[in-house]
Amino acid sequence: MKSFNDLADFDFEEIGSLLELATRLDQKPEPDALRGKVLSLLFLSPSLRTLASFQAAMLRLGGGSFVISPEMSIHGLETRPGIVMDGAAAEHIREAVPVIASYGDAIGIRAFAERKNLADDLAEKEFHALTSLVDKPWVNMESAVNHPCQSLADWKTMDDLGVPAQGGRFVLSWAYHPKALPLAVPAATVHMAAMRGMDVTVLRPEGFALPEPIMAKAHAAALRSGGTLRETEDRAEAMEGAHVIYAKSWSATSCYGDRMADQDQRAKYHDWCVDEPWFANARPDCRFMHCLPVRRGVVVADRILDGPRSVVIHEARNRMLAQMAVLHRMMGASQ
Numbered sequence: 001m002k003s004f005n006d007l008a009d010f011d012f013e014e015i016g017s018l019l020e021l022a023t024r025l026d027q028k029p030e031p032d033a034l035r036g037k038v039l040s041l042l043f044l045s046p047s048l049r050t051l052a053s054f055q056a057a058m059l060r061l062g063g064g065s066f067v068i069s070p071e072m073s074i075h076g077l078e079t080r081p082g083i084v085m086d087g088a089a090a091e092h093i094r095e096a097v098p099v100i101a102s103y104g105d106a107i108g109i110r111a112f113a114e115r116k117n118l119a120d121d122l123a124e125k126e127f128h129a130l131t132s133l134v135d136k137p138w139v140n141m142e143s144a145v146n147h148p149c150q151s152l153a154d155w156k157t158m159d160d161l162g163v164p165a166q167g168g169r170f171v172l173s174w175a176y177h178p179k180a181l182p183l184a185v186p187a188a189t190v191h192m193a194a195m196r197g198m199d200v201t202v203l204r205p206e207g208f209a210l211p212e213p214i215m216a217k218a219h220a221a222a223l224r225s226g227g228t229l230r231e232t233e234d235r236a237e238a239m240e241g242a243h244v245i246y247a248k249s250w251s252a253t254s255c256y257g258d259r260m261a262d263q264d265q266r267a268k269y270h271d272w273c274v275d276e277p278w279f280a281n282a283r284p285d286c287r288f289m290h291c292l293p294v295r296r297g298v299v300v301a302d303r304i305l306d307g308p309r310s311v312v313i314h315e316a317r318n319r320m321l322a323q324m325a326v327l328h329r330m331m332g333a334s335q
């Protein structure tokens with residue numbers, strides 16, 4: 001495997017094989033599978049789970065990793081192309097990325113969306129600029145509109161819990177958050193659930209419709225898998241018979257890149273905090289999913305997060321297992 005960038009780069013059987021490997025590595029550890037291998041980890045955006053789970057994954061497979069991020073004691077990193085570097089930053093990403101990559105056998109890169117220009121973010125302009133500097137296998141650890149490791153882990157979580165694929169009702173719901181957040185998780189999630197063959201509903205208020213290319217990609221996945229995809233503002237309609245609600249906030253797409261307009265837009269929807277009444281007409285065992293981190297009492301009520309519906313810790317642990325499978329295929333005997 002030369003890169004792990006998008007679940008759409010794989011077919012259904014290949015994803016199934018990765019998930020089987022993730023489960024096998026959990027049940028039958030292979031502590032020498034990546035002995036002597038090094039994973040370089042470049043974080044241009046913050047993280048808890050991705051940072052820790054990639055390092056844990058490498059350790060459990062017998063390899064090692066190192067982390068570079070702008071907050072560390074490194075020379076300031078310049079990312080703008082064509083800039084005269086007479087300011088604070090003493091190192092350009094054009095040298096930093098290939099240097100970091102050269103120390104490892106594979107590299108993981110995280111770079112959130114700039115959220116200035118929707119077309120640039122949808123085209124993954126910044127992320128492609130970074131990966132074009134790498135001549136090693138690489139993993140997308142979250143880019144402008146993708147988070148494939150999260151989606152692989154979420155797929156595994158639903159498999160683990162027996163959430164049906166065909167006929168399974170999956171609601172991706174926007175939730176209130178004080179900040180405008182990236183589209184990476186909602187974009188990856190809607191595609192993942194559609195690819196899994198589920199009946200997917202995107203529940204979101206006016207102004208927060210997912211961009212057409214994201215929906216079109218998910219539609220295409222649903223067509224191939226036998227799933228369905230729709231969107232609505234009607235919570236009761238969306239939650240009817242739901243097996244899963246996956247909550248996530250994202251930027252107002254009607255005014256993408258305009259922070260003040262986004263604030264005005266989202267301020268109307270403080271009450272989009274997932275709580276028990278949301279589940280009134282869902283299945284009794286409807287699960288609550290979230291990629292974390294999550295703001296308690298803002299995105300979701302404590303009683304949901306602390307109650308039996310919540311599977312967020314299961315999802316987070318599956319990050320490590322899913323990534324072990326990816327790294328095994330990328331650098332180990334199963335590549």
Ligand code: CP
Binds near residue numbers: 047142
């Ligand atoms: N879900 C996720 O990617 O978490 P982090 O941002 O903490 O890595």
